[in-house]
Amino acid sequence: MMNQQTSPPDTPITLENVSVDVVIFTLRSRDLQVCLVRRDCAPFKDDWALPGGGVRVDEPLERAALRILHAKTGVRDLYLQQLFTFGDPGRDPRRRVISVTYFALISSERIATNHLDGDSETVGWHSVYALPRLAFDHAEIIQYALVRLRNKIQYSAAAFELMPEEFTLRELHDAYMVILNDYTLDKANFRKKIREANILEPASGYRETGGRPARLYRFRRDAQPEIKARRFFP
Amino acid sequence: MMNQQTSPPDTPITLENVSVDVVIFTLRSRDLQVCLVRRDCAPFKDDWALPGGGVRVDEPLERAALRILHAKTGVRDLYLQQLFTFGDPGRDPRRRVISVTYFALISSERIATNHLDGDSETVGWHSVYALPRLAFDHAEIIQYALVRLRNKIQYSAAAFELMPEEFTLRELHDAYMVILNDYTLDKANFRKKIREANILEPASGYRETGGRPARLYRFRRDAQPEIKARRFFP
DNA sequence: TCAAAAGTGTTCAGCTTACACCCATGA
DNA sequence: TCATGGGTGTAAGCTGAACACTTTTGA
Structure with a gap:
């Protein structure tokens, strides 16, 4: 422009x-x-x-x-x-x-x-x-x-490009909700999916929060970032 | 170019x-x-x-x-x-x-x-x-x-843009298989999905084939062509 | 009555959703 | 011991894949 x-x-x-x-x-x-x-x-x-x-x-x-x-x-x-x-x-x-x-x-x-x-x-x-x-x-x-x-x-795992090097699952969850502008994303199911996608590895420390400290994770370098799509239609 | x-x-x-x-x-x-x-x-x-x-x-x-x-x-x-x-x-x-x-x-x-x-x-x-x-x-x-x-x-229902005005379900099924280059698409499940998507209406006649004649359909003008996507990831 | 193609129903596994629950920490 | 947020398990319901089955036509 x-x-x-x-x-x-x-x-x-x-x-x-x-x-x-x-x-x-x-x-x-x-x-x-x-x-x-x-x-x-x-x-x-x-x-x-x-x-x-x-x-x-x-x-x-x-x-x-x-x-x-x-x-x-x-x-x-x-x-x-x-x-x-x-x-x-x-x-x-x-x-x-x-x-x-x-x-x-x-x-x-x-x-x-x-x-x-x-x-x-x-x-x-x-x-x-x-x-x-x-x-x-x-x-x-x-x-x-x-x-x-x-x-x-x-x-795809593109959202990780927006995250810092290390982050908590809560922060990732928040990121999705902010981007989608949808605050109903279920926490438990979100975590389960991320775990099963097998794209994160634990980092060394914990993040201090108001309550129980949160585990830090990082994106696995060797992970498959693209999720193969299933068919919607028909 | x-x-x-x-x-x-x-x-x-x-x-x-x-x-x-x-x-x-x-x-x-x-x-x-x-x-x-x-x-x-x-x-x-x-x-x-x-x-x-x-x-x-x-x-x-x-x-x-x-x-x-x-x-x-x-x-x-x-x-x-x-x-x-x-x-x-x-x-x-x-x-x-x-x-x-x-x-x-x-x-x-x-x-x-x-x-x-x-x-x-x-x-x-x-x-x-x-x-x-x-x-x-x-x-x-x-x-x-x-x-x-x-x-x-x-x-989406974009494949219909490639079909003639009236067509049989077999022809639509074939179109999908040709485009995807995948000839394992199950006939019964394909038909079921199309029926449930509610985007076709029966046309007047039948197409003569080798066996039982096939019902002709056309695309419903008032149909929602885009299928709302569900989440893959996470 | 048989071959060919249209068209349907049923089962099972796996996934999604909703929600209840427990755990670890600091005040 | 309570509030706060982290973290997990499970049951109900839906979806998709597989496959067997019935129907209708012409030869």
Whole structure:
């Protein structure tokens, strides 16, 4: 969507009509948040927008997305997946732009602190359940990303990409409930399923809580993250 | 992917680095087929490629896909869904092209006959299980479309888009087996599920077969085509 | 009356759901 | 000993897989 890159003079030329935008999800204090940047020029001046930018002439689309991600979060390797390509004429009032969008998942503990705290006026993390005014069609893009995220965590272990290195089952359970916005998920059944999926291993310690301390777990590196789907229909 | 359009002189200018390619599926004589066009110039001269072309300056992406579809099949309204955007540098040896791909489903009875029969050297229908040599990265695109189609028919009634107006349960069952390439789907259970899904209504007649005649059905217009998904994980 | 294909019913194993219960800790 | 949250077991009901069975037609 051409959120202006502050370009050093040697920046290679980017493609004319193509841009990449990224919906970066993270989980902080029991809230699902996305990374947004504040626009400092027209159109949509002072509104918030997704991090994005042009694609360099010899740069694969995914690498462009990773470059943008690194600029906003300081992180290089993370979960990234193509989402959809938005290309309606008029979505950018200046000119025709085809925007290839991605969605990324990152644990908030991995985000470099200078990228996380809001002391910068121009980059911020916002709850998906209380979004500010958004530029272009970015509200639509985020809604679509949310739908995909919700589907994704139900047939794969993608939610682990949002968790810290070590976590309790309660925290994982909370994460699912926050993402799905469904607080009726049964605790006992959730734990049973996770145990049977055999994707966690106990970490060394315990987390202090109000009551009985909670066992810490980590994601097993050798686990099969994709759950093979059964047939729904017919 | 810039399969040359034979352009009338008044054709509007197309976007520089963007193209649209469409994987058009149909079902013919118990085979799943895709529409391909034979390239008549370099690169990949004489290989087969997906129907595709440039995007006009004021044309939405989906409308470009529909225009291409209409040119190859003579049909205007059909099932169309965005698939993926392929944009690696080098996928077209001539220049950088970002290809937004779509997949379409169409009943073979709706394809205008002059578009169906192979008397044209340049457009043809090919079994996905016996594809010819393909230009660019189109083999990869078709494989990906096939994966998506297989997923799709398992949680939605999309397979009906490939069926004729009226059909027997046996024909629908065969369609599923051909698409999934799995001939172990139990007949009794399949029928039971379809019945319970409540998406068919009986048509007037019967189809003559080798044995007992088979009831004809049609898709209920007011049916809920999407099956709400249950949770797999956790 | 037999072959071929349509169409149905029944059983069993496994999974989901709901919910009750026990355990460990600090105050 | 009580509140808080961690953690588990079990029974009821539903779903899916397997397979045997009946029905209707033409030859």
